[in-house]
């Protein structure tokens with residue numbers, strides 16, 4: 001008869017076989033998932049595109065998040081390698097890997113939050129819109145899976161161009177009859193993270209003490225930092241306003257150029273994505289006053305989607321805040337932002353409806 005110790009070891013060996021990272025009944029991982037379900041309360045999170053530049057760091061940071069009990073890592077390449085690596089971290093979340101389209105549905109069933117950094121990044125000389133051709137189809141396929149397998153999950157969409165991929169996701173969900181605008185959030189947190197950093201530099205403050213609302217969208221002039229609403233209250237010269245607005249709008253391009261063909265922001269993006277995902281999870285848990293900026297379905301302007309500060313709650317973006325008082329420079333920026341944004345939104349929506 002097999003001893004208890006040998007039995008336990010044989011289960012661990014089974015778990016080390018990559019093909020068992022998505023597995024059948026009685027697996028060690030499934031038992032661990034059950035423990036996670038019945039033990040420490042936590043949420044189930046899937047990352048789609050988990051083996052990429054953003055995905056890997058994001059997966060590591062999510063594995064460190066005490067609110068996460070189950071972490072599903074899906075990609076079309078190397079999902080099991082990343083899963084094996086991250087699963088050795090001695091934190092609470094149980095990690096499972098899913099490779100390729102046939103395993104997409106298993107990756108999604110039962111998820112509370114789905115974070116999507118799947119898709120190609122920019123190279124120098126490209127705009128985010130140049131990524132539309134490839135990433136639109138990727139986002140459509142992934143969102144079809146979400147509509148089928150976890151229609152109530154909160155979706156954090158990172159894949160560019162965000163100004164178009166969020167409308168694409170909305171149309172996919174509408175077609176499937178599962179659309180809940182509160183649960184679909186385009187991630188613009190990196191613009192806020194950059195704005196806090198650059199503004200703190202100018203003011204000589206600790207960036208953790210600074211909060212800058214960034215509204216509009218996530219590309220060039222559609223990124224509109226509201227410097228007149230910075231906390232703590234402060235004032236800037238017009239040169240400072242010009243410098244800061246431009247630097248925040250061009251932050252992504254600054255990284256693309258510095259990486260010189262090796263991709264775009266990954267580390268700061270993973271940091272921003274986890275900051276945002278953590279806010280969504282605290283909202284889901286029922287914490288009060290969780291407010292962050294995100295690109296969401298909105299009636300704040302005449303456009304169907306717009307990034308503003310939103311209050312995150314048990315059902316997603318439960319309250320969408322108005323833009324607040326803006327100065328003349330910001331009002332002019334808003335006009336420019338809306339012109340570009342409406343075209344990107346229509347391009348995304350018509351990709352599905354045509």
Ligand SMILES: NC(=O)C1=CN([C@@H]2O[C@H](COP(=O)(O)OP(=O)(O)OC[C@H]3O[C@@H](n4cnc5c(N)ncnc54)[C@H](O)[C@@H]3O)[C@@H](O)[C@H]2O)C=CC1
Pocket residue numbers: 048049050051052053054055074075076077117118119120121122131135138141142157158159160161162187188189190191218263264265266269
């Ligand atoms: N919202 C934002 O603020 C930001 C968005 N991004 C965007 O995030 C996306 C990912 O960037 P990186 O991680 O640097 O790219 P990457 O190329 O390093 O990783 C992308 C990953 O997506 C995977 N992938 C491709 N097709 C897939 C599919 N059909 N299903 C699942 N996974 C798939 C790839 O295998 C790869 O592992 C890009 O579109 C980029 O522009 C990047 C930075 C900031």
Ligand SMILES: O=C([O-])CC(=O)C(=O)O
Pocket residue numbers: 121122128160190251252253255256264265
């Ligand atoms: O610039 C890019 O292509 C990636 C991105 O969205 C950002 O870093 O803000």
